[in-house]
Each structure stands twice: as structure tokens, then as C-alpha cells.
Amino acid sequence: xxxxxxxxxxxxxxxxxxxxxxxxxxxxxxxxxxxxxxxxxxxxxxxxxxxxxxxxxxxxxxxxxxxxxxxxxxxxxxxxxxxxxxxxxxxxxxxxxxxxxxxxxxxxxxxxxxxxxxxxxxxxxxxxxxxxxxxxxxxxxxxxxxxxxxxxxxxxxxxxxxxxxxxxxxxxxxxxxxxxxxxxxxxxxxxxxxxxxxxxxxxxxxxxxxxxxxxxxxxxxxxxxxxxxxxxxxxxxxxxxxxxxxxxxxxxxxxxxxxxxxxxxxxxxxxxxxxxxxxxxxxxxxxxxxxx
Numbered sequence: 001x002x003x004x005x006x007x008x009x010x011x012x013x014x015x016x017x018x019x020x021x022x023x024x025x026x027x028x029x030x031x032x033x034x035x036x037x038x039x040x041x042x043x044x045x046x047x048x049x050x051x052x053x054x055x056x057x058x059x060x061x062x063x064x065x066x067x068x069x070x071x072x073x074x075x076x077x078x079x080x081x082x083x084x085x086x087x088x089x090x091x092x093x094x095x096x097x098x099x100x101x102x103x104x105x106x107x108x109x110x111x112x113x114x115x116x117x118x119x120x121x122x123x124x125x126x127x128x129x130x131x132x133x134x135x136x137x138x139x140x141x142x143x144x145x146x147x148x149x150x151x152x153x154x155x156x157x158x159x160x161x162x163x164x165x166x167x168x169x170x171x172x173x174x175x176x177x178x179x180x181x182x183x184x185x186x187x188x189x190x191x192x193x194x195x196x197x198x199x200x201x202x203x204x205x206x207x208x209x210x211x212x213x214x215x216x217x218x219x220x221x222x223x224x225x226x227x228x229x230x231x232x233x234x235x236x237x238x239x240x241x242x243x244x245x246x247x248x249x250x251x252x253x254x255x256x257x258x259x260x261x262x263x264x265x266x267x268x269x270x271x272x273x274x275x276x277x278x279x280x281x282x283x284x285x286x287x288x289x290x291x292x
Contacts, residue, residue, distance in 0.1 A: 023245075025158075026247055029243075029251075030083075031075050032078065032082070032248070036072065036074045036291045037288045037291060038291065039069070039089075039287070040069065040286070040287045041140055043140050044065070044281075045281070049278045050277050051275065065133070067105070068094070071092060087142065091107070091110045091112060094137065105133050114138065140286075152169055153169050154169075154193045162195055162196070163196075170190070173213070182220055183219040189215055191211060192212060193210070195208075202289065209239075209240070211237070218233050219233065220233075227267045228267060231265060233262045237258050239255070241253070255284065258281070258282045261278070263278075
């Protein structure tokens with residue numbers, strides 16, 4: 001009994017020390033030239049649209065994009081912040097999934113030169129740009145665009161304990177969304193990030209962060225000539241990252257889910273009084289494995 005109590009006391013002490021420990025939250029991780037990692041990315045986008053007039057509803061139209069990427073990335077150049085500005089990607093799998101079939105977007109062993117210029121991601125094979133589907137999955141996986149916004153929106157400058165949460169930054173989030181022509185007011189953004197736990201991912205100690213953000217009354221990009229009345233617009237964003245305690249590595253696992261609904265009625269033109277409802281879902285999952 002004495003031995004059992006002694007062991008239990010040790011376990012409780014260790015548990016308390018882990019729970020009480022504070023961790024610095026650093027979401028932006030500087031990359032280094034020559035760094036190599038295996039990258040896997042899965043992306044699914046679904047958009048469903050229907051229209052109604054005087055109680056009549058048209059059949060729902062649905063578009064889907066499901067794509068997969070597996071590649072070996074080597075960092076060739078970085079900027080002063082440690083952001084990747086040029087990298088080579090040796091493809092082992094890059095496909096679009098269509099029903100039960102997979103359509104190859106890039107051949108196995110193709111080498112993609114990924115670069116960042118004039119605020120745009122560029123992906124080329126032998127000097128030629130890849131097609132739009134390949135670019136979409138490569139952009140999702142490589143994330144070349146500056147992610148200081150992620151740090152500003154979801155991060156915190158204060159160390160946190162496991163289980164603690166903090167508010168997202170709605171003002172900064174609003175400014176970022178406006179650069180993408182999505183109008184929303186800061187009070188219509190609510191969300192928090194939580195330090196869920198400390199865990200190991202393939203032997204690497206990581207912090208698991210989870211964010212939930214709710215968007216209300218937003219207006220997506222619309223043609224300038226569009227004359228519509230927004231009836232309803234809302235969205236929910238969920239993010240999860242497993243960030244190594246070793247800040248030389250970016251997140252080893254990331255997931256993102258977004259669900260949005262937009263309902264608007266045309267006020268003029270041939271579609272006057274027609275109410276259109278669009279529901280879209282975006283899901284992505286990303287994994288990195290750094291090589292020595």
C-alpha cells in the first residue's frame with residue numbers, strides 16, 4: 001500500500017506540473033534554406049446553389065472539388081521573416097478525385113518550382129504554369145503567402161497553460177477579409193483559441209491549438225452591377241494545429257473547416273425578386289514530416 005501511494009503521489013505531482021506549465025504561443029515559424037519536409041494535403045470544396053421565386057424552387061446545383069497532394073519540399077529561398085519565397089516540390093501524388101476515379105493533375109516525379117512574387121503564389125513545371133486545379137491544391141499545401149495574419153488573428157503574446165483560451169482579434173481579421181473583397185464589421189466576428197493539450201506527433205512534442213470563429217452579416221464579392229438585398233449571411237470556421245515545441249518546425253498537422261450560407265434577393269433585372277441560396281463547405285487537412 002505504501003509503495004502504491006508513493007507512486008500515485010509521483011504521478012499526481014508530474015500531472016500537476018504539466019498542467020500548470022505555461023507555453024509560449026508562436027504560430028508563425030521561420031523556415032530555413034535547405035530545409036526539407038514531406039508534405040501531404042487533402043482539400044475538399046463543395047458549393048450548393050438553389051433559387052426560389054414566388055414559392056417555386058429550382059433544383060439544387062452542386063459543384064465539388066476534391067484534390068490530394070503528396071510531395072517532397074525543399075526550401076530554396078526565404079525572406080527576412082523566414083517565410084518561404086521559393087521552394088522545389090517533387091511530386092509523388094497530385095490528383096483530383098472525381099466520383100470513384102482519380103484524375104492526375106501532375107505526373108509522379110514532376111518538379112514544381114513554387115515561388116512568391118508580387119503577393120501572388122506561382123507554381124511552374126519546366127517554366128510553364130500549372131493548371132487551376134493543381135494550383136489550388138499546391139497553394140493550400142505550400143501556404144507561401146505571409147501568415148503573419150494568422151499570428152495576429154489567432155495568436156497571443158502571453159504564455160498560456162493547457163486549457164486556457166483567448167479571444168481572436170476581430171479588427172485584424174476584418175482587415176484581412178477586406179483585402180479578399182469580403183465585407184464584414186468587427187462586431188460580427190466572434191471567436192476564441194484554446195490550448196487544448198500537449199501531445200506527441202510521431203515522437204515530436206507539440207502544442208495542440210483549436211480555434212472556433214463565427215462570422216455574421218458578411219457580404220462576399222459581388223459584381224459591381226449586382227443589385228441584391230442580402231437576406232442572410234453567416235459562417236463558421238474551425239482550425240486545429242499541432243505545433244512543435246521546437247520552433248524551427250511549422251505545424252506537423254493542420255485541419256480547417258469552413259461552413260457558410262449566403263441568401264440574397266435580386267432587386268432589378270431579369271432575376272428581380274429571385275432569391276438565391278448558396279451553401280459552401282471547405283475542408284482541408286495537412287501533414288508535414290521534417291527530414292534531417
